[in-house]
Amino acid sequence: MKTKHSPFLEMVRGEIRLRGYSIRTEKSYLFWTRQFILFHQKRHPAEMGKEEVKAFLTWLAVARNVAVNTQKVALNALVFLYAKVLQQELGDLGFTLAVKQRHLPVVLTPDEVVRILAQLEGRNRLIFELLYASGLRITECMRLRVQDVDFTHHSICVRDAKGNKDRQTLLGKSLVPALREAIEHALEIQREDNKRGIGPSFPHLLGVKFPNAFRSAAWMFLFPSASLTKNLVTQELCRHHLHDSVARKALQQAVVASGIDKKRVTCHSFRHSFATHLLQAGCDIRNVQELLGHNDVKTTQIYTHVLGEHFSGVSSPLDRLTMLGFSK
Template identity: 35%
Template sequence: MKISDSKLYKEFPLFSTLCGPEDYHAKQLLNQLLLRKGYSMKTRKAYRGHAERFLRQSIVSVNEVSREHLNKYLLELIETGHSNSYINQAISALRFLFKNTLKRYDLPKHWIRPKGNKTLPSVLSEQEVLSLLDSLANPKHRLLLTLAYSSGLRVSEVVRLRREDLDFSRNLIHIRQAKGGKDRYTLLSNTVIDLLQTYMMTHAVIDYLFPGVQSGSHLSERAAQAVFDRAKHKAGILKKASIHTLRHSFATHLLEGGTDLRHIQELLGHADVKTTQIYTHVSKKDLAHIRSPLDPIMENPPERKKE
C-alpha cells in the first residue's frame, strides 16, 4: 500500500519527525482500526498520542521495535513520575498498535501493568452546590452547571444535549451514545424545567442547548470547565474540584438521601455496580451515626487516677 507523504504530513503533522514511511503507515492503520472498532473520539485521540510519543523517541522504525524498546520506554514513564493510570493507558495504546494493528505476535502477550491508583472522588456539600449555582448571573452558565449536577451528567454529555433529548412529559433526559456507546435516561428536575423554559424564551435553541461559536457546533468541554472554574472561585470554594465533581456530588447526595445504589448505577450509566460503589466510601449516610470515641469520654470523663 503506497502512502502519500504529503497527505500524511497534512493529516498527522506530529509524525513529520518520525523515522520513515513505516511509521506513517502504522499511524494510518491504527486510526482506521480504532474507527472500525467504534472507539470514542477521546480514546482514539489518546491512543494516537501515545503512539506518536513512543515512535517519536524511538531510534528504530516501527517494524524493528523489540520488547526491550517497549520495556525501556515504559520504565522511563515510571521514572519520570507519570501516574499509574497514564502508564496503563500507554500500555493499552501500544498493545493495540503492535498486536491488533501491526500483528506483531513476537512481542509480549501479557504486559506487566502497575496497580491502579485508589483515590476517592471529590464531592461538594449541598451548601457548596447552592453557593456555586447562586454565583452565576448568566442564565446560560447557570443552566449548564445546574443540569450537570441535577442529572449527574459528564461534561461531554451536558455540552452535547439537544432540544430533542428533553422529555418534559416524563421528567427525563435521553443521553445518546455516551461513554461506551450506550444510551440511557436520567433525571430532568422540575427546577431545571423552569430554568429551561426561561432560557428558551430568551435564546433561540434550534438544535444544541448550548451552541458553540461556529454554526452547528456545541459548546466545548474546555469552555464548560472554564465556567465551572469561575463559579467555584466566585463562590469561595477552596477544595479541589472540576465540573465532573458535580456528577460525583449528584451520586453521593442521592445515596445519602436513600436512593438505591442500583438506581444510581442506571442514572450514571455505569456498566458495573462496582464502579458506583465508590460513592459508599464518600457518603456520610452511615458515618453520621458513628461517634468518635473521644466525644463520650469528654462528655462523661472517667475519674483520673491520683498520683
C-alpha cells in the first residue's frame, strides 16, 4: 500500500522517479527528508539551508550514533533535496563524516559451505548455491529474471546492480538442472497469472511502454513471490520477486542446524567466500574484481587480507627462533 505523504514530499517523489532512481532509493530519500523536516519542527526545507543540514547530520552522528553508511545515505538524500528539488546548492557543509572502520569479511571454509547447504533444500538451497557459485548479493539474486540466465555461455547477467551498473558473472554448470526446474516453476506461475491479466512487476514505467511484456517469459522472476502486490508506481496488481527476508530466515535456521555458531554468517558471507575461494584457487584478482562488480581493485584486495597474502613471504619471529633451535 502506498504511503500518503504531504504535497511537498510527493513533489520530491516525483523528482526521484523522473530520474529513474530505484524504489529502494526512493523510500530511503523520502524517509530522510521527512526526518530532516521533523527534526527542525516541521519547518519547510526552502526556509532552511546548509546550517540546518549540518545540524541534522551532526545530531545523527552524535546523539543517534548512526553508522557511517547511514550518515552517507542521509547526506545524499539532503543533497538531492536541495540540488534537484529546490535548485539550491548547499556548498561546503564543513561536515566530516565519521571514518568507517575496516572490518575483515566473514568467510566460510568450503566445508562450512557444504554443511550449511546440506541443511537447505529446494528453492532456498538454490538461492544460496547461486550466491556462492556466482558471487551475487542477495538482492541481485532475488531480482534475477529468466532472461538473465545464459545456459549456452554459462553466465548470469546482473542488471542495475550497485552503482546502477550491469555485469556478467559465472553460472555454475552444476546448477543448470535446478535452474531449469526453477524457471519452469516460475513460468507456470506466470501462465496462471496471465490468465487474470497479471504479470511480473517491471522497473520504472517499462510495463507502460511495453503493455504486453508481462506475458513474455523473459521478464518473469526466477524466484517469484507467493503473493500478489500493487506496483508502487502504476498501482497495478502484479507479482514481485521473493523478499530477501525469506532467504535470510532460511539461512539463520540452516546455520544453527549446521552447528556453525562461531561465525556471524550472513547472506553476504557467500559472496565473500566466492571471492576468497577464487583467489585461493589462483584466479587473477582483476577477474575477481570484474565478477564482483567492484569499481576499484582496492575493494577486492580486502580478500587478500583474509588470505594473509598482503604479508606474503613474511614469517613470524617466533618461527625464526624455532628455526634457530629454540624449543619450548
